Amino acid sequence: MTAPYELIYYAGAPGRGEHVRLILEEAGTPYQDTQSLPFEKSRETVVTWLSGGGHGNPPYFAPPLFKHGDLVISQTPNILLYLGPKLGLAGDRENDLYRVNALVLTALDGLSNEVHDTHHPISTMLYYEDQREESKRRSKEFIQNRLPLILSYWQKVLDASSQERGEGPWLLGKTFTYADLVLFQCLDGTNYAFPKAMRQARDSGKFDKVFGLWEAVRARPNVSAYLSSDRRQKYTEWGVYRHYENNDFTAE
Amino acid sequence: MTAPYELIYYAGAPGRGEHVRLILEEAGTPYQDTQSLPFEKSRETVVTWLSGGGHGNPPYFAPPLFKHGDLVISQTPNILLYLGPKLGLAGDRENDLYRVNALVLTALDGLSNEVHDTHHPISTMLYYEDQREESKRRSKEFIQNRLPLILSYWQKVLDASSQERGEGPWLLGKTFTYADLVLFQCLDGTNYAFPKAMRQARDSGKFDKVFGLWEAVRARPNVSAYLSSDRRQKYTEWGVYRHYENNDFTAE
Numbered sequence: 414m415t416a417p418y419e420l421i422y423y424a425g426a427p428g429r430g431e432h433v434r435l436i437l438e439e440a441g442t443p444y445q446d447t448q449s450l451p452f453e454k455s456r457e458t459v460v461t462w463l464s465g466g467g468h469g470n471p472p473y474f475a476p477p478l479f480k481h482g483d484l485v486i487s488q489t490p491n492i493l494l495y496l497g498p499k500l501g502l503a504g505d506r507e508n509d510l511y512r513v514n515a516l517v518l519t520a521l522d523g524l525s526n527e528v529h530d531t532h533h534p535i536s537t538m539l540y541y542e543d544q545r546e547e548s549k550r551r552s553k554e555f556i557q558n559r560l561p562l563i564l565s566y567w568q569k570v571l572d573a574s575s576q577e578r579g580e581g582p583w584l585l586g587k588t589f590t591y592a593d594l595v596l597f598q599c600l601d602g603t604n605y606a607f608p609k610a611m612r613q614a615r616d617s618g619k620f621d622k623v624f625g626l627w628e629a630v631r632a633r634p635n636v637s638a639y640l641s642s643d644r645r646q647k648y649t650e651w652g653v654y655r656h657y658e659n660n661d662f663t664a665e
Numbered sequence: 666m667t668a669p670y671e672l673i674y675y676a677g678a679p680g681r682g683e684h685v686r687l688i689l690e691e692a693g694t695p696y697q698d699t700q701s702l703p704f705e706k707s708r709e710t711v712v713t714w715l716s717g718g719g720h721g722n723p724p725y726f727a728p729p730l731f732k733h734g735d736l737v738i739s740q741t742p743n744i745l746l747y748l749g750p751k752l753g754l755a756g757d758r759e760n761d762l763y764r765v766n767a768l769v770l771t772a773l774d775g776l777s778n779e780v781h782d783t784h785h786p787i788s789t790m791l792y793y794e795d796q797r798e799e800s801k802r803r804s805k806e807f808i809q810n811r812l813p814l815i816l817s818y819w820q821k822v823l824d825a826s827s828q829e830r831g832e833g834p835w836l837l838g839k840t841f842t843y844a845d846l847v848l849f850q851c852l853d854g855t856n857y858a859f860p861k862a863m864r865q866a867r868d869s870g871k872f873d874k875v876f877g878l879w880e881a882v883r884a885r886p887n888v889s890a891y892l893s894s895d896r897r898q899k900y901t902e903w904g905v906y907r908h909y910e911n912n913d914f915t916a917e
Contacts (some may be wrong), residue, residue, distance in 0.1 A: 472822060474774075475771075491766045511747050514743045551787050570724060
């Protein structure tokens with residue numbers, strides 16, 4: 414009997430743990446998830462594991478954590494790197510894993526970390542309410558200058574990859590990988606945070622392949638079934654992606 | 666004849682490319698480096714490669730890029746992941762690579778990205794001078810609340826690892842890995858940016874193992890020879906790590 418896959422993350426919001434859920438759901442692989450615990454109990458479990466879990470492990474800085482038998486690892490892109498090849502979702506050519514990992518890191522930089530920081534530009538240890546003015550300014554700058562640059566980058570990757578790796582809606586052309594799942598979740602969360610700007614970007618027609626990937630991932634049978642299940646949690650006011658009216662602009 | 670290792674990065678500041686240089690220097694491996702080009706020429710080379718280099722590669726979002734024969738990859742932790750096992754610097758147990766990669770990602774999050782964002786809290790596409798007040802506030806918060814938390818985390822990792830993996834100054838106890846090089850560079854850059862806060866942290870005695878690692882890496886023969894060579898570039902006013910008097914505080 415093989416050891417189960419176990420995701421250790423706070424219940425109550427998709428958060429960074431969502432990237433781990435999506436790769437497991439796409440692969441149709443059973444896993445345990447602390448989100449099935451009551452909120453407070455999930456927090457206690459996370460805190461226990463962050464300190465090493467009392468099992469001789471080193472401490473971890475932040476969740477998600479991922480447990481597979483005796484192995485406990487942290488960092489979202491690192492967990493995906495571990496799972497990708499095992500689940501057959503890391504490409505099919507030599508060194509594809511490094512390409513997929515780079516795409517994942519770039520997606521998380523631009524459409525997860527940067528979007529997170531729009532509501533916490535001064536410190537993650539202060540409340541949003543304590544950095545509300547800076548948050549508004551950062552959101553405006555993000556929407557005006559960063560978002561078009563980032564979406565344009567992904568459009569170029571999709572253009573180039575179809576030429577190089579065979580026509581297809583994915584970041585490696587016709588070859589679907591876990592980088593597509595990550596970019597999907599990043600776009601989906603950014604859309605929750607900035608619906609006006611994302612609608613404007615979509616309507617511009619300039620990023621048709623990017624929004625096409627978002628739709629194509631959502632339409633995959635296992636992803637689609639997952640998204641309509643109660644395992645898919647709603648975005649909330651404390652997650653990575655937050656919607657504040659005060660920050661919801663269009664670009665000029 | 667094997668293909669050479671080639672680092673593609675802007676000349677004139679250590680930047681993110683420095684992590685790649687350090688692993689190659691520690692291993693005593695020859696490599697080519699665009700920092701040997703004149704400043705403007707190095708920029709042109711980076712820009713050409715970012716767009717795919719005209720060689721059928723996909724575009725990359727940001728340097729450093731790393732070329733090894735036909736392979737071109739981006740993202741600092743990804744380049745290190747590629748090189749670490751080849752250079753024998755990714756640990757000696759099954760799955761050590763995932764532990765090392767997680768430590769690297771955590772070091773870059775807290776002591777590279779967060780420190781960078783102290784001088785660019787609103788947008789990387791504005792000048793520092795256009796976000797000077799927010800930068801001061803973010804620096805204060807970082808020094809007061811984040812830096813002690815981050816240093817304390819690394820102290821705990823070093824405590825736990827020595828118990829688990831054999832007494833030693835490294836993040837895996839007695840086993841030296843490229844995560845130690847990354848943490849060294851992160852501490853070194855943070856010290857350049859915030860000398861008052863780092864001096865205070867050092868003098869507190871609470872982070873003796875962290876500052877011990879910094880010294881121990883610096884004392885390694887190949888690292889030491891590199892740091893005193895003219896290949897080691899100086900920190901400048903436009904790099905990841907910047908020193909502004911306006912941001913140079915101690916914690917209260």
